[in-house]
Amino acid sequence: MQIKKVGVIGCGLMGHGIVQVAAQGGFQVVAFEADAGALQKGLGRIEGSLSKLAGKNVEKGKMTEDQAAEWVRTTRAQIHGSTDMADLKDCDLVVEAIIENLEIKKSLFGELGQLVKDSAIFASNTSSFPIREMAQASGRPDRFVGLHFFNPVQLMRLVEVVRTDKTQPEVFDAARRFGEACGKTAVACKDTPGFVVNRLLVPYMVQAILMLDRGDASKEDIDAAMQFGCGYPMGPLTLTDYVGLDTTLAILEGWVENYPDEPAFKIPASLREKVRAGKLGRKTGEGYYKWEGDKKQ
Numbered sequence: 001m002q003i004k005k006v007g008v009i010g011c012g013l014m015g016h017g018i019v020q021v022a023a024q025g026g027f028q029v030v031a032f033e034a035d036a037g038a039l040q041k042g043l044g045r046i047e048g049s050l051s052k053l054a055g056k057n058v059e060k061g062k063m064t065e066d067q068a069a070e071w072v073r074t075t076r077a078q079i080h081g082s083t084d085m086a087d088l089k090d091c092d093l094v095v096e097a098i099i100e101n102l103e104i105k106k107s108l109f110g111e112l113g114q115l116v117k118d119s120a121i122f123a124s125n126t127s128s129f130p131i132r133e134m135a136q137a138s139g140r141p142d143r144f145v146g147l148h149f150f151n152p153v154q155l156m157r158l159v160e161v162v163r164t165d166k167t168q169p170e171v172f173d174a175a176r177r178f179g180e181a182c183g184k185t186a187v188a189c190k191d192t193p194g195f196v197v198n199r200l201l202v203p204y205m206v207q208a209i210l211m212l213d214r215g216d217a218s219k220e221d222i223d224a225a226m227q228f229g230c231g232y233p234m235g236p237l238t239l240t241d242y243v244g245l246d247t248t249l250a251i252l253e254g255w256v257e258n259y260p261d262e263p264a265f266k267i268p269a270s271l272r273e274k275v276r277a278g279k280l281g282r283k284t285g286e287g288y289y290k291w292e293g294d295k296k297q
């Protein structure tokens with residue numbers, strides 16, 4: 001089972017990064033977005049990221065200026081932006097990276113199941129929804145996996161490859177090889193809430209928010225504690241802003257509904273309030289912190 005052509009649905013925070021690392025891995029990529037403006041924005045982010053990475057490679061002496069320019073050109077040439085879903089028809093793998101809403105994802109996979117060639121593998125980049133439900137909706141549960149990348153996709157070195165009871169072993173292996181070809185370390189996980197990373201990470205972020213809500217410590221001190229006490233690259237409240245408060249809330253709401261007796265799954269009041277007020281973190285300029293572009297104020 002050889003993957004050559006990959007479709008990525010959604011060119012937002014996660015999708016644009018997946019498009020980029022797949023192109024860097026040598027795959028032909030169709031970057032699909034229903035909205036032309038959103039597609040342009042995503043492709044623009046890829047341009048920005050490629051030139052940053054090219055610059056870094058030159059700085060570190062890994063590439064000459066000419067090699068870096070050639071690398072940007074060849075990577076860019078692998079990417080075909082599209083607002084026409086029919087362009088996904090002959091992809092060998094289609095990775096979904098749209099909004100965290102299970103019903104919307106299921107309906108999308110229902111449509112893709114009709115459209116895309118039968119031999120193609122489907123994958124979802126969901127943070128926390130059950131892979132089996134989307135697999136069922138696609139009509140090809142044996143050719144379905146989770147491929148969970150991390151933000152920022154270009155820099156984070158992990159991909160979780162998630163299998164259900166119905167995923168064929170060769171489909172799982174092909175998905176794993178794809179993740180590795182994108183430059184990631186691939187870990188295998190069963191279809192469980194939050195897989196490995198979010199099952200550990202989200203309850204940790206929740207505890208930090210609850211600590212702040214109780215007034216135990218300031219947000220700056222909570223973040224400094226984990227950054228300098230544990231060597232984490234960013235503290236939990238900065239990370240919540242980075243991930244997006246809406247995404248964090250969506251993950252928790254799904255878990256609380258499905259696992260009401262799990263004490264690690266709680267929704268802090270301030271998280272709900274901020275999402276209601278449109279303070280979604282870095283992407284809207286305010287969450288637990290204020291942001292100016294990529295920089296925390």
Ligand code: 3HC
Binds near residue numbers: 151154156198243
């Ligand atoms: N492409 C290319 N370069 C990028 C980039 C991108 N997308 N994003 C950042 N960079 C560059 C920056 O421009 C910067 O370059 P410079 O040194 O020339 O200024 C360099 O990378 C380092 O970035 P920063 O100076 O902003 O800061 P850091 O040294 O802290 O690195 C970080 C940034 C890699 C994001 C680091 O802080 C980190 O690892 N943070 C933790 C992130 C994390 O935990 N992610 C997982 C979230 S959970 C998730 O995604 C799952 C989901 O389902 C919820």
